[in-house]
Amino acid sequence: MYTLSSKLKLTAIIFMIVGAIGLVIGFLQAPSTLEDVEEMLASEEHHEEPATSTLEEANFAKAEHDMLLDDDPGRNEVQDADHAEAGSHDTEHLEHKLHQLQNKPWAAVYVAAFFFFMISLGVLAFYAVQYAAQAGWSPVLFRVMEGITAYLVPGGIILFVLLVLSSLHLNHLFIWMDPEVVEHDAIIRNKTSYLNIPFFLIRAAIYLGGWFVFRHFLVRNSRRLDDASDNYYFKKNFKLSAGFLVFFIVSESMMSWDWIMSLDPHWFSTLFGWYVFASLFVSGITVIALISIYLKSRGYLPFVNDSHIHDLAKFMFGMSIFWTYLWFSQFMLIWYSNIPEEVVYFISRIENYSLPFFGMVALNFIFPLLMLMNSDYKRVNWFVVLTGIIILVGHYLNVFVMIMPATVGESWFVGIPEISAVLLFAGLFIFVVFNALTKAPLLAKRNPFIKESEHFHY
Secondary structure (H helix, E strand, C coil): CCCCCCCHHHHHHHHHHHHHHHHHHHHCCCCHHHHHHHHHHHHHHHHCCCHHHHHHHHHHHHHHHHHHHCCHHHHHHHHHHHHHHHHHHHHHHHHHHHHHHHHHHHHHHHHHHHHHHHHHHHHHHHHHHHHCCCCCCCCHHHHHHHHCCCCCHHHHHHHHHHHHHHCCCCCCCCCHHHHHHHHHHHHHCCCCCCCCHHHHHHHHHHHHHHHHHHHHHHHHHHHHHHHCCHHHHHHHHHHHHHHHEEEEEEEEHHHHHCCCCHCCCCCCCHHHHHHHHHHHHHHHHHHHHHHHHHHHHCCCCCCCHHHHHHHHHHHHHHHHHHHHHHHHHHHHHHHCCCCHHHHHHHHHHHHHHHHHHHHHHHHHHHHHHHHHCCCCCHCCCCHHHHHHHHHHHHHHHHHHHHHHHHHHHHHCCCCHHHHHHHHCCCCCHHHHHHHHHHHCEEEEEEEECHHHHHHHCC
């Protein structure tokens, strides 16, 4: 039986406490009025003030222009109209900026919450694939997978709460939830039969409920199989996994449309569901490898050998290539066709998020390609760990780039909320996962393929 070390437990708790404090600070620092935004913009532009000579020229030109207007009443009326229009535009700009800055801590929480949730969801899908395929190499890793999927319930509840808070208009993450926006936007108005708050939350509850129920029965049957005298519970899990994968294919695609793509309600991509799937799948497999290597280094998984790590690394490599294929296919087709309502998605990211946008491509494709192409490297644990950390950072940036441009726009920067959100959810993830690993023996001893898995060599 695995025992959660006090050091790891304390680290997780410290992460959660520091992250929670940082998020409170981040929310308190967010502006609440247009005046706050004006002050922030003024302080940012202070160092960009023009030189004295330029100011003098501008003042002289303004004075001369005002004298001409005083001589012509008609021009005064035009000037008043221009000033009113300019003031209206300025107010709209400030309101837009206010919403972006108010969204910043909310978006930081949403990015981190979705990232760690998608890891557990990816592991659940990978677990189901192993059962449905009746794989012989992986049963020694089943309890690690079960432990990681334990985060699915708390992580899913947190995400659902965030969606409910958005529907209550406590933030502006989903602009289609704002009645004023819908009233003046024909594109969003034509999507209201699907993008409406009650149906949105009902769909979210169905996704989460299905994933929770499957995870519950799969783990319960796995534990009962340890004490069973036949393969009844294994057969039940086989049928459950086959059925779940059908549900998962549909629900994961719709989840990605609802929770991510609808943040940009004018944009759509038919590849988006697969794109998000590739990200969550490779992230989940990577975490399985990292936790397995950690437990093995502590002497808890003596039955896991380098061939198991090698196969996990093969999945990490293959899914990284698959993710890159989907990323390039989506980008190339949209960019080449140059349809305004489609290409705007990438323009906003290339112009305002060029470093994370191209950086995550390098981290998710170039580094895994170079580091895991050689078969021998896949057996070197520290090399797999290094590659795994790079992959996780890259896919966190991927989630960041999917969410931030639609919610924060050009007002983004990595600050207290972003760092604190990562710490909070990383601490919660570590605490939940490693605590779940203490609930059952780390070897699923009655699985019919367990002997084959223990003696697996490639």
